[in-house]
Amino acid sequence: MSLLRNLPLFVLMMGVASALMLIPAMHALALDLHRTAQPFFYSAILFGVLTALIGLATYNKPKSNVARGHLVTLIAAYAGLPIMLAVPMREAIGNISFFEVYFEMVSSLTTTGASIIEPPSRVVSPIHLWRALVGWMGGYLILLAAIAVLAPLNLGGYEVLRPVSRSSNADKLMGTGDPTERIIRFSRQLFPIYLGATVALWVLLVISGATPFLSLCLAMSTLATSGITPSGGLNPWQVGIWSEVLIFAFLFLAISRQVFSNEAGLPFMTRLREDREVRMTVMIVSLLPLALFLRHWVGAFDYEEQGDLMASVRAFWGGLFTVMSFLTTTGFASHDWEAARAWSGLPTPGLVLAGLAIVGGGAATTAGGVRLLRVYALYKHGTREMGRLVHPSSIGTAGALGRQVRREGAFIAWIFFMLFAISIAVVILALTATGLDFEAATSFAISALSTTGPLADISLANTSLDGEDAVTYATLSDAAKGILIAAMVVGRLETLAIIALFNPDFWRS
Numbered sequence: 366m367s368l369l370r371n372l373p374l375f376v377l378m379m380g381v382a383s384a385l386m387l388i389p390a391m392h393a394l395a396l397d398l399h400r401t402a403q404p405f406f407y408s409a410i411l412f413g414v415l416t417a418l419i420g421l422a423t424y425n426k427p428k429s430n431v432a433r434g435h436l437v438t439l440i441a442a443y444a445g446l447p448i449m450l451a452v453p454m455r456e457a458i459g460n461i462s463f464f465e466v467y468f469e470m471v472s473s474l475t476t477t478g479a480s481i482i483e484p485p486s487r488v489v490s491p492i493h494l495w496r497a498l499v500g501w502m503g504g505y506l507i508l509l510a511a512i513a514v515l516a517p518l519n520l521g522g523y524e525v526l527r528p529v530s531r532s533s534n535a536d537k538l539m540g541t542g543d544p545t546e547r548i549i550r551f552s553r554q555l556f557p558i559y560l561g562a563t564v565a566l567w568v569l570l571v572i573s574g575a576t577p578f579l580s581l582c583l584a585m586s587t588l589a590t591s592g593i594t595p596s597g598g599l600n601p602w603q604v605g606i607w608s609e610v611l612i613f614a615f616l617f618l619a620i621s622r623q624v625f626s627n628e629a630g631l632p633f634m635t636r637l638r639e640d641r642e643v644r645m646t647v648m649i650v651s652l653l654p655l656a657l658f659l660r661h662w663v664g665a666f667d668y669e670e671q672g673d674l675m676a677s678v679r680a681f682w683g684g685l686f687t688v689m690s691f692l693t694t695t696g697f698a699s700h701d702w703e704a705a706r707a708w709s710g711l712p713t714p715g716l717v718l719a720g721l722a723i724v725g726g727g728a729a730t731t732a733g734g735v736r737l738l739r740v741y742a743l744y745k746h747g748t749r750e751m752g753r754l755v756h757p758s759s760i761g762t763a764g765a766l767g768r769q770v771r772r773e774g775a776f777i778a779w780i781f782f783m784l785f786a787i788s789i790a791v792v793i794l795a796l797t798a799t800g801l802d803f804e805a806a807t808s809f810a811i812s813a814l815s816t817t818g819p820l821a822d823i824s825l826a827n828t829s830l831d832g833e834d835a836v837t838y839a840t841l842s843d844a845a846k847g848i849l850i851a852a853m854v855v856g857r858l859e860t861l862a863i864i865a866l867f868n869p870d871f872w873r874s
Contacts, residue, residue: 371425383412393491404456474503475857478592479818493595497582504589504731511729513547522728525774573607592696619693622729642737654684691721696819715824722817733816739778746775784860813852
């Protein structure tokens, strides 16, 4: 373990990525796909040796500011590590440019799930396994980084809850020691939970009727909220209703950070009942699917289908599952979501899905977006201000934490929301400069910054480019793909973390 403490974080990530390359190599070898197995096996050896050499050269190197170095390493990892990850995939596919594979790996590592492989059947299953595996690794990386790196720096959503008392359980949990020590300590705590939940969902999906390979990809994509599947979505002939129910249940892991850490020192169920993010999720998942169901039910009058009970139930479930999926920025769309459209004859409400993706999941989870905790802070501040309009002399209650969320937390949350909105505007402007129309540019910008890649495919399903082909990631120019690459990295690490690098105090030893 002392060896790990003295190695740079980026070298450790290179070593993990090199070892993971053996998994698709073994899978391809089991399928007698030797042409696919060779690039992954040789790349694992090549990068494993390279990692060892770099590790020897940088072992026990003095570090002036470890916290700053880890934040810089995260940015370098999401932008640079995909170059290494793209090498075996590029050699295995062959008829694809390296830049396109790099886009694919950035999308997977940031858990965005945007893909330029069309149709998905053009590549063999080990390639899809590699995409899902990289997404799973990226999900664990951001989960670990959020708790061990971003939280002590008051980033990643934790800035809404701070400053708090230095004697709080949260500070005891974080500790004040070396950030490397925190990473090692939290790795021991988080990885068994992350891996155990993935294996549990994998087994349950197999029991529900899905194939073992598809179940593994779905399990990894659900835990990482990457939305990566071998078929480019939830194929109704491969994924049944019970599989969707299981995925829906495990998506709650992307709602609350309390699943992975006990900051309040309370029993598990008590923490969930009192968690503000869980309460907001229950409200959203209860009300919005009902509104969508009523929309489809009214639309069904034109087709005289409102009396079809089974179609009504399927329409409600489709809305419930899809709302939960896009709120956690996973991007799975239920087959019954399409059935609801057929039942009512109404188009997909892409704006609703985009709004859910912007809200995002919980802080310190694998989900992206603005985060529920920041939205909650804005909501509490808004209700308090409206209350003061009616009762100007009233005094707000809810304890020190509640007051802090309403004041300092709401202020910081508003700043982040404005930065997120400005980021969307900048990306839209850049994408329109490459030739995209405003609707397509908006969908791609929100998809990248919220790390919800399937959003663009669903919302632009009925649009066309130059009146011929559908607007997809594969039809984008290299310039547009480059813009989205930068947007995905910014969306994954959040704008505040990027801005923190420009703070002069952050660079002082």
